[in-house]
Amino acid sequence: MNFVADLHIHSYLSRATSKQMNLENLYKWAQLKGITVIGTGDFTHPKWYAELQDKLEPAEPGLFRLKEEFCVEADREVPDSCRSTVRFVLSAEISTIYRKNDGTRKIHSIILAPDLPAAGKLNAALQEVGNLKADGRPILGLDCKLLLQKALDASPDNVLIPAHIWTPHFSVFGAASGFDSLEDCFDELTPQIFALETGLSSDPPMNWTLSQLDDYVLVSNSDAHSPSKLAREANLFSCELSYYEMMRALREKDQQGFLGTLEFFPEEGKYHYDGHRACKVCLTPEETRAHEGRCPQCGRSVTIGVMHRVSALADRQKGFRTKHAFGFESLIPLVEILSEIHGVGVGSKKVTNAYMQLLERFGSELFILRSLPVKELEQGATLLLAQAIQKVRDRQISVSPGYDGEYGRVQVFEPEERQAGNVQLSLF
Ligand SMILES: [Zn+2]
Ligand SMILES: [Zn+2]
Structure with missing residues (x-):
């Protein structure tokens, strides 16, 4: 099973x-x-x-x-x-x-x-x-x-x-x-x-x-x-x-x-990169090293994130795949996708209602994100959602990395795509 x-x-x-x-x-x-x-x-x-x-x-x-x-x-x-x-x-x-x-x-x-x-x-x-x-x-x-x-x-x-x-x-x-x-x-x-x-x-x-x-x-x-x-x-x-x-x-x-x-x-994790949250400063490991571990705004020590720490202990190049590696799938929570589509917060009524409607119609959130054939969404009000889910499955998304306790921000659609999408969305 x-x-x-x-x-x-x-x-x-x-x-x-x-x-x-x-x-x-x-x-x-x-x-x-x-x-x-x-x-x-x-x-x-x-x-x-x-x-x-x-x-x-x-x-x-x-x-x-x-x-x-x-x-x-x-x-x-x-x-x-x-x-x-x-x-x-x-x-x-x-x-x-x-x-x-x-x-x-x-x-x-x-x-x-x-x-x-x-x-x-x-x-x-x-x-x-x-x-x-x-x-x-x-x-x-x-x-x-x-x-x-x-x-x-x-x-x-x-x-x-x-x-x-x-x-x-x-x-x-x-x-x-x-x-x-x-x-x-x-x-x-x-x-x-x-x-x-x-x-x-x-x-x-x-x-x-x-x-x-x-x-x-x-x-x-x-x-x-x-x-x-x-x-x-x-x-x-x-x-x-x-x-x-x-x-x-x-x-x-x-x-x-x-x-x-x-x-x-x-x-998207809140400690991916390095940085200093109070100054809104996010640094790559290389940038942190160039600034000798200090926040370029205030001079305090930055919080060293996960990427930095992994690269410090790594003994292999990025991209190496171990022989017995298990598979993985990367997901974005459905409410975040709906929030981007509707241009409102993840906790908004609009997103909550859309979320529950989708679950009622198709099944659990993980089923929708992972297994639902996008064809079933490519009609009516869920066309943009179909595109979004396909993009996540294809890893065609962008994320501004999290740092020092601040979550990263995911963006599924590019600005031009979103504009085209808004036109489609307004039809429903
Ligand atoms: Zn813990
Ligand atoms: Zn600072």
Whole structure:
């Protein structure tokens, strides 16, 4: 069975996260998006853990379903065209801050667990280290390697995946507080790591320029803090619905069981290039070097982005493709495409209505973006959308890169195309 899995998300109990991130909405939005397996996020939080105990029930091995009684209301808001199976996998993200090798390290890790006891046992161990109640993504003064050890002690089937490995401030390779190699972080436990989350600001080809990553499978997740951001990045599996089968496919880099990832255009990520947000200064790695790491406006140090960091650690030329590379598809969220077509904000009523109408008519968002024959859109009011989706599939779009926490801006249409489009649009 082919299915999409988004394994890193946050509940409403994480800081700066939408109140809408509860299990019912995750269940509903997974269907709207076209996700089959979704991470619960935040299982380390006692309140969320209690909700998981209360509202989920075991389904296939290592996976859970929302109990029927909690589905009823959510199902009313899912169009028939999108109705599908949703399974949950227990997931959490932990922020570790500690000193190692003369540096302060700040690293985020995703933990996946096969069952509630495996998650609960880890929670009990982490409770000794710090406060799990303060944040759905707890901050612990714990060596990341010890976190891995504790996760494995709690259950050998628990899995640690280094999160968004290139983000400057909170990742294993981050420019500000990471390491230069996985071995520096995990020492003799490094072989326990088999997957790395590439994050929004990098894509597989960027990661292929580092031979030290060849042995790892690259995964992608949305890290969503609100329902509409789910599946902006995700994983494509082709195996039985089972936690153990999914992990086996990743561990063994099984090209039959794991097909690759759905990706943001990395330029759209908010740390792709270097820069200083307060001065609206965005710099390429070369420009940063020419300015000796200083903002040309104010003289402060710029935030070193993902591209810069990747190129600093790369030992291969750009464009290199590893032999066992998995496939990937780059997507732009449907609301962003609709926003550009209609010339109004992504959160506007017009975009929201158009979005829901499209889903009702054709199916889930990922189906529309990835698989819907554009022919079906080439009539009436959706002609421009057909062109836009084809352009994204052909990678014929432009993006002004993100930097220092500012998202990049995607442009599907050139100004002349948009003008021609507006004429067509005005006909409807
Ligand atoms: Zn994180
Ligand atoms: Zn500045």
